[in-house]
Amino acid sequence: MPPSVPPRRPSRPNALLVPEWLRHYRSHWVKGDVIAGLTAAAVVIPNALAYATLAGLPVEAGLYTAFIPMVIYALLGTSRVLSVSTTTTLAILTTSALARVAPGGGQAELLAAAATLGVLVGAMLMVGSLLRLGFVANFISAPVLVGFKAGIAVVIFVDQLPKLLGIHFVKGEFFYNLLRIAEGLPRSSTPTLIVAALALVTLIVLRRFVPRVPAPLVVVAVAIVVSKLLDLHAHGVETVGAVPAGLPAPRLPVLALADTLWPIALGMALMSFTETVAAGRAFAHHGEPAPRANRELFATGLANLVGALFGAMPGGGGTTQTAVNRRAGARSQAASLVTAAVALAAMLLLSPLIALIPQAVLAAVVIVYSIGLFDPIEFRAIARVRRMEFLWAIVALGGVVVVGTLQGIVVAIIVSLAALAHQVSDPPVYVLARKRNTDVFRPVSDAHPNDETWPGLLLLLPEGRIYFANVEQIGQKILRLIAAAAPQTVIVDLSGVFDIEYTALKMFIDAEQRLRARGITLWLAALNPEVLALVQRTPLGETLGRERMFHNLEQAVDHYRTAVLGEASDMGRAR
Known part of the structure; x- marks a missing residue:
């Protein structure tokens, strides 16, 4: 007895010829x-x-x-x-x-x-x-x-x-x-x-x-x-004709x-x-x-x-x-x-x-x-x-x-x-502090006067894509914030940066050299995989090495506190 052959499924109608709603139409x-x-x-x-x-x-x-x-x-x-x-x-x-x-x-x-x-x-x-x-x-x-x-x-x-x-x-x-x-x-x-x-x-x-009555009709x-x-037309009221x-x-x-x-x-x-x-x-x-x-x-x-x-x-x-x-x-x-x-x-x-x-x-x-x-x-x-x-x-x-x-x-x-163009050409750069007894970092604000900061450390957070049209604005903002704080170490949190273009990388390379000449150290934190790969292919990656690039901002701050300030590590702080 020949093996049974499963019934052949009907071919699906062409989606362009038979509308989706008609293929799934319900009688109700x-x-x-x-x-x-x-x-x-x-x-x-x-x-x-x-x-x-x-x-x-x-x-x-x-x-x-x-x-x-x-x-x-x-x-x-x-x-x-x-x-x-x-x-x-x-x-x-x-x-x-x-x-x-x-x-x-x-x-x-x-x-x-x-x-x-x-x-x-x-x-x-x-x-x-x-x-x-x-x-x-x-x-x-x-x-x-x-x-x-x-x-x-x-x-x-x-x-x-x-x-x-x-x-x-x-x-x-x-x-x-x-x-x-x-x-x-x-x-x-x-x-x-x-x-x-x-x-x-x-x-x-x-x-x-x-509202349910069709008013125009x-x-x-x-x-x-x-x-x-x-006979409105006879009284001077113009009609469609x-x-x-x-x-x-x-x-x-x-x-x-x-x-x-x-x-x-x-x-x-x-x-x-x-x-x-x-x-x-x-x-x-x-x-x-x-x-x-x-x-x-x-x-x-x-x-x-x-x-x-x-x-x-x-x-x-x-x-x-x-x-x-x-x-x-x-x-x-x-x-x-x-x-x-x-x-x-x-x-x-x-x-x-x-x-x-x-x-x-x-x-x-x-x-x-x-x-x-x-x-x-x-x-x-x-x-x-x-x-x-x-x-x-x-x-x-x-x-x-x-x-x-x-x-x-x-x-x-x-x-x-x-x-x-205005929005992407002038992205914000925030100065960060940490909410006490947490690992939550947030922009410095008068509303949170008790947030933690550390002597000699400046935390910065730029947001958005960094590329040729906005790199100068971002660079100027960062330099102004550094001049105002006079830190010995600057950590730039790049968690808010989803892409970085060559012109921006060149800006970071030049900024790192100028800061180093003034005795200021630049660290980077929270780079996404694409940005990290780009940085590692530039002289900036060689200069920073693994020692000055961190998985996240909390790790970078903890390293600064233990290596620079000599404090005990508190990684794993309660959220």
Whole structure:
């Protein structure tokens, strides 16, 4: 009888073709995903319509953005609950980009520019994925991002204010727009003001007191009914107007615009990726896979590229809509597919109703959901921790308001990199003492006046990587501390130094020679294996030898006390 052959295991589906969430889908997730998808649609679709008008595009572009990118990310992304369409930040950046390349242009020009912009953003994100540049999102610090988003909130408010007032003018720079608004106040439309005020109050009240109710959907639905019954357009209230029904038609980019748009697209790609990863990480629950940065680049890149070819705006993961998705019970990207299905139904069936929406209502939705980007509590928290980083946040805010949102991205990145350079170029060097009756060494402080020190001994602790950009600063700090203490032995604790570069090693070699000439001995303690190997390959290692390099600071101090001061060893002191 032939030996039995174990059954062959089915081959694992290709991870790129079958999403992770679908491979592990559970039947009890269905209810939560359906409810969450419908609830998120109530927020996403009105917001997307409003953001399309913000960018000067026809409102159906918002529907396309809530459909195509949502589906593509659901199939390829790594976050289970991230909701991907356009966001407040990306909408205002799109507005600025289109105003630059097609100032005063008609719809056809704006749509062509938007398609080109979206294709560039998507292509850059996908190239970033191929080059494994997912780490780049970490180069914008949290305080700078807080300031940047606050600036965006200010710009959006000023941009949408004319729609609330029912006034019109050719828009320009931020302060020019403020002046035109002030001049136009006497010409404000009273019916538009009433509609805007009612929409704002309703949105705020619902968000504040009934947060589970989809406030944008309620307000937009009521506005449609009122607009139809009272014929608001005839009373001077501007409405969305005719909206073509049906699926989006293919739209090709205009390559001639690429030369002008690529720097803008690069900044938008960075912001899209930063927002996407931040939202994905913020709403990942314990036990769910964390978003994978390089895969997120690919998924959002393809979502932008394909979406742009069918009339969608540049997009990414939105914090607000993802929060709604998660709170409503989403367990997987099936919720996003439900949201996309609702957007598709709106495209095919609801165009006549969308045409009745007052522009002032969409502006109110944008303002209410954008004003949260300006968070005074975050500014206060930053200022409480470190005033320098508070200054960086203010600079980023001012960069957006004063020089514009697109240039504000550059300001934000430059400020972040300058902050990083400042931090690594000026690391701290501490003078240490020992807490009595322990082996705990800590920086000398007025709060601990009884900590132990020893005559003729100076303990120093530098922190961080020591390399060519900061070695001079560290060297000067060490020499100043030595000059002030006038010790006979200096022990440098390198436990806080994870790497040391050749220029820094040369500084230590020169410092050891100068100190020896003045009768001061240099010892090193607590070198990690890599740093120890580097030191041993230099003349410094030969000069110090095993006698002046120690496993830890406690051993070095004990050796000093017994060999120099003649005290009894107390190694093994209680911790």
